[in-house]
Amino acid sequence: MSLAFGDVGVLQVQTSTIDFRKFLMSETRDTVILGSGCSGLTAAIYTARAGLKPLVLEGHEPGGQLSITTLVENFPGWPEGIQGPELIDNMRKQAQRFGAEFQTAHLNAADLHAHPFRLSTSIGEIHTRTLIVSSGASARWLGLESEQKLIGHGVSSCATCDGFFFRGLEIAVVGGGDSAMEEALFLTRFATKVTILHRREHFRASKIMLDRAIAHPQIELRTNVIIEEVLGVEEKEVKGVRLKNVANGEEEILPVSGVFLGIGHEPNAKMFHGQIDLDSDGYILTQNNVFTTRNGIVVPGVYASGDVQDRRYRQAITAAGTGCMAALEVEKFLEEHGR
Numbered sequence: 001m002s003l004a005f006g007d008v009g010v011l012q013v014q015t016s017t018i019d020f021r022k023f024l025m026s027e028t029r030d031t032v033i034l035g036s037g038c039s040g041l042t043a044a045i046y047t048a049r050a051g052l053k054p055l056v057l058e059g060h061e062p063g064g065q066l067s068i069t070t071l072v073e074n075f076p077g078w079p080e081g082i083q084g085p086e087l088i089d090n091m092r093k094q095a096q097r098f099g100a101e102f103q104t105a106h107l108n109a110a111d112l113h114a115h116p117f118r119l120s121t122s123i124g125e126i127h128t129r130t131l132i133v134s135s136g137a138s139a140r141w142l143g144l145e146s147e148q149k150l151i152g153h154g155v156s157s158c159a160t161c162d163g164f165f166f167r168g169l170e171i172a173v174v175g176g177g178d179s180a181m182e183e184a185l186f187l188t189r190f191a192t193k194v195t196i197l198h199r200r201e202h203f204r205a206s207k208i209m210l211d212r213a214i215a216h217p218q219i220e221l222r223t224n225v226i227i228e229e230v231l232g233v234e235e236k237e238v239k240g241v242r243l244k245n246v247a248n249g250e251e252e253i254l255p256v257s258g259v260f261l262g263i264g265h266e267p268n269a270k271m272f273h274g275q276i277d278l279d280s281d282g283y284i285l286t287q288n289n290v291f292t293t294r295n296g297i298v299v300p301g302v303y304a305s306g307d308v309q310d311r312r313y314r315q316a317i318t319a320a321g322t323g324c325m326a327a328l329e330v331e332k333f334l335e336e337h338g339r
Contacts, residue, residue: 037064
């Protein structure tokens, strides 16, 4: 079988033999989309407009990370910006207008070795001819009550998304790896001072990234400290953080206007371990943007889009772009096999 890869020509790949008589059972869904963030909703819009009546399964975070984001100023078409939940709601309504169906459900297990694919969910077993995995990646948080209450009000996990709002202010970045260093260096474009807070004595960041942070005049590095509380819950605006020195137990207040978490993301793909290829951090490995593989061989009919396979950009617009790609490949795949 040959599978077409978008605008880059046709790539001949080895795939398993499919019994398409079973694969085309009338009671089986044409496509199921896992996730209702920017990527999943874009895929839903495109597949619904193609008449595929997609079923969108919303997990424990309907709308993805945009649903807890305040003002989005970098999504094309909104010159004055748009609130994250409003953008998600608009996309959802657009998909529903074309016939997309939404169900709140959790994926318990998946069998991607046979066709149709079988999904075991909290609302029962679902069979589908194609699958788009847009389950996203969840930011790692500190787990503080005050932190959770201030997400979107000065607490963020995305410097490129929210850094602009902290122009001329002092902020803190939590973490000790390359992610924290990258966030801090980027934020110096806006903030007057960036303090990196790390709970250990030594940083795990690569030498080149750590050297850049140390050499930057706007960055201060603090070790052996943890955040006990983010201040400003009553004002709904970060006013500072209460720090604790893990070496001597002393506490202090660090006045900052923003707190950025640079402790990484957790891709929501654990349920696919052994089903499709994941990298060492659990992100879905893809070929040509959205094609999933198993042992390096393309899995026909299974696509991944958005943050679950994107550890580099993690932007709403890039997630939407791969959602579009996956939807177009689903449509082409089904056409090639008689749907």
